[in-house]
Amino acid sequence: MISGFPPSACLLESLLRASAEVASAAVDARFLQSRNISSAARMMSLLSVLFEDIRESKSPLPTSSILCLTELFSVVRRTKSIVEEISSGSALWTLLYAELFSQKLYACSKELGRALDILPVSLLQLSGDSLEQVELVHRQAKRASLFVDPQEVGLREEIIKVMGGSSDCKKVEEIMCRLNLQSMADYQEEVRRLEAEIPKQAGTGGIIAVSNIDRLIAVVTFSMSVIFRCSSGPNKMITAPERAKAASIVFNIPDEFRCPISLDLMRDPVIVASGQTYERGSIKRWIDSGHRACPKSGKKLIHMALIPNYALKSLIDQWCKENNVPLRFRDQDEDSIIAAAAAHAVDHIKVVKTAVEAVRMTAEFLAGKLVTGSPDAQRQATYEVRLLAKTGMDHRQIIAEAGAIPFLVALLSSSDARTQENAVTALLNLSIYENNKKLIMSAGAIDAIVKVLRDGIEMEARENAAATLFSLSAIHECKVAIGSRPEAIEGLVGLLRDGTATGKRDACTALYNLATYAGSKASIVSAGAVPLLVGLLMDDKAGVTDDALSVLAMVCGCAEGVKAIGENKMVVVRILVELIRFGSEKGKENSICVLLKLCRDIGGEEMGKCLLMNPRSVPSLQGLVATGSAKARRKADAVVRLITR
Incomplete structure (x- = not known):
């Protein structure tokens, strides 16, 4: 058994089980992504023959085979996770992000092909059938192309129109039927799945994702309420006049009476610490998901109290009376679902x-x-x-x-x-x-901002000046203008040394942006950035390891950068090897990028000696070859070959 890898018997059992689960999940999957899922399931079924053959041979597996099978297991497991997400998740959410799910499955196919590239078939005692199956899967994986179902894209566009305020109730009903939502239970299950998506997306997509999910929930509940009369049996259809009444209520609601998050007519408007008003349920869900800033203004909420907005509630009641909108549509009775759900399916607040x-x-x-x-x-x-x-x-x-x-x-x-x-x-x-x-x-702000960066009265002003330079450098001409000023780079390097953790991060991100312009790299090195960046790699208090590594990887693009990093190569190698072992995915990619550049520019023999003097180097590189991202694996493999040669 190789240290750090499971026993071969356990590995094969895990591969067989995971590939079988992919095939099973594909059978249970709905029609969405059907072609991509079927392709993945077919390849997993073919590979299971290989895994069975290896298990039955009971011969000891060579080290290279275990490494390859471990990589295959990683790919199979990722494929299984994506297929399960599609089959058990919300149909509307999957449809809304059709391209993203297609890209995920396509990436798995390409990863599978790369893993099979290095499978040492000659070292395995395989039957003729297994060899044919492996070759077939290999060809299929290598030929795989990105496929986004045009029918799904068309259906998605119709959903987006409905989310944007389409009042065609019949069209909504047709879309739901095409998504296999036919009974009341189907609609309720789709709402449950959408609600389960909120905590997953709240941390990454913020208010945009949460608002999209809210509006998708509205589309489903609106469709359900229009098609079925909830209070009169699970599948009783409502009449055409009742549908028209619900739709007319929806599209005449004033914007100021809608919640900025859900776009629903507010029933219980409350004021948050920033002074903005929201529907109580929507803002409570936003706060409960971990956010501590006002969704609309972005201001930090100094307290989480929700204060009833009685004045607005009174205005809404008055509007309902003046426009003959039954107040019961705003209350929690049998008909409230019609107006409340339909109000979600309107255009963004203006x-x-x-x-x-x-x-x-x-x-x-x-x-x-x-x-x-x-x-x-x-x-x-x-x-x-x-x-x-x-x-x-x-x-x-x-x-x-x-x-x-x-x-x-x-x-x-x-x-x-x-x-x-x-x-x-x-x-x-x-x-x-x-x-x-x-x-x-x-x-003429650049010179003035640079002066604040270097000589600002308060450290916070200096740090915000660095953040401003970072923001401005997103435009190429600004980037060139800032990078051509040595005092700007010297100010950022000074902040690397003297700033707070936030200031050091702002300086790193600004230097990274500037380093994407080739003319700035040598200036960054000559300003003394490299020793400070190397020191920040292991500074846990600063917490800017990945940012500092990104800058080092950029300045490696010039001879001055390679020379400056190589001046203390033993220390640098030790730090980079540790980051390859324990760093983030991004950190591992940048670490191996710097190592490879040093090997090529300083000399493979000299760097090889430095690496071999560290007993953790080779295991760390081999681990990266087996489990790293595609980019990291490629570079780690090149470093291993250089050492071997």
């Missing part, structure tokens, strides 16, 4: 015209205070602009149109610490809007 004008007037007033106000007024105005620019893309555009950017740039040289910090942070928030980046650059 910015009310009066609110836009109010923001515009505020931005113009603040811009005036920035240039004509007293020092105290300027400090307050920069703070207000900083907050306003944090609350959304529309506000960032309005502030720029009000002409505030040149005045903020001028205040970067303020002798007041708070004014300087607010001004640079306001520019950071404004730079998130793509069109503002060029406006900030045109206002």
Whole structure:
């Protein structure tokens, strides 16, 4: 048995069981992704013949075979996980992300082909049938191409139209039938699966994913309520006039009466700490999923209390009466599902015209205070602009149109610490809007921001200046302009040394962006970044290992970078080997990238000696060859070959 790998008998049993489970899950899967799932199941069935043959031979397996079978097990397990996600998950969610699921299954097929590339068939005592099966699977995997079912794409587009406010009830019913949602139980199960998707997506997709799921739930419940009368038996159809009544209620609800998250007519409006109003159930679910910021404004919630908005509730009640909307549609009785569900299936909430004008007037007033106000007024105005620019893309555009950017740039040289910090942070928030980046650059901001980066009164101002340079460097011409200023790179390198953990991370990300421009790499090295970056690799308190590695991998692209890293190659090799063993996926890829570059540019023999002097090098590299990402495996294999040669 190889250290770190399971016994061959256990490995074969796991392979057989996993491949059988893929085939079983494929049988149970619904029609979505049917071609891709069938292809995966067919290849797994063919491979099971190979696994059976190896198990029955009972011959000891060579080391290379165990490594390859371990890689095969990893691919089979990933395939099984994806197939199960499709077969047991929400049909609507799978449909909405049809391309993503197709790409996942395609990636598994290509991984399978690469694993079979290195299968040492000649060392295994296989029957003729098994050899033919392996060759067949190998050919199929190598020929695999990305397939996205055009019918699923078309159906997905129809769903998106419904999510955007389509009022064609008959079309909704047809879509649900095509998704095999026919009985009340089918609809209820789909809602349950969508609700189960919320905690999975809340941490990664945020409000966008949660809002999409909410609207999908609305589509299903709306369809269910329109097709069935829930209070009169599980499958009783409602009449055409009742359908029309439900639809007419849906599309006349004022935007300000809808919850920004669910887009539903609010029944129990509550105010959160940021001052925004939401439906109680929607915002509670948002908070319960771990979020601590207002979904609409992005402000951090200083408390989690939900305060009833009685004034808005009264207005909604009055609107219902004036528009002959039965109040029972807003209550928890037998008919509430019709209006509540249908209200979800409307277009995104629009910015009310009066609110836009109010923001515009505020931005113009603040811009005036920035240039004509007293020092105290300027400090307050920069703070207000900083907050306003944090609350959304529309506000960032309005502030720029009000002409505030040149005045903020001028205040970067303020002798007041708070004014300087607010001004640079306001520019950071404004730079998130793509069109503002060029406006900030045109206002001559780069030199002023660099000065704050190097000589800012407070560390927070210096760190936010680094974050601003990172944001601006997303545009190539800004990147070139910043990278051509040695003082900018020196300021970022100084922050690597003196900044807080947040500042060091901001400096790393800014340096990484600048290093993507070839002309900046040598400047980063000459500014003394390499020793600081190497030191940050093992600094647990800073927590910027992956960011520092990314910059090192970039500066390896120039001769100066390789030379600087190689000056202390024994220490660097030891650190990189540890990161290959215990680092993140991204960290492993960058570590092996740096190692390979050192081997090729410094010399395979010299680097080979350094690696072989570390007893953990070879096992770590072999482990990466077996279990790393495709990119990491390729580079690790090249390093192993260099050492061997």
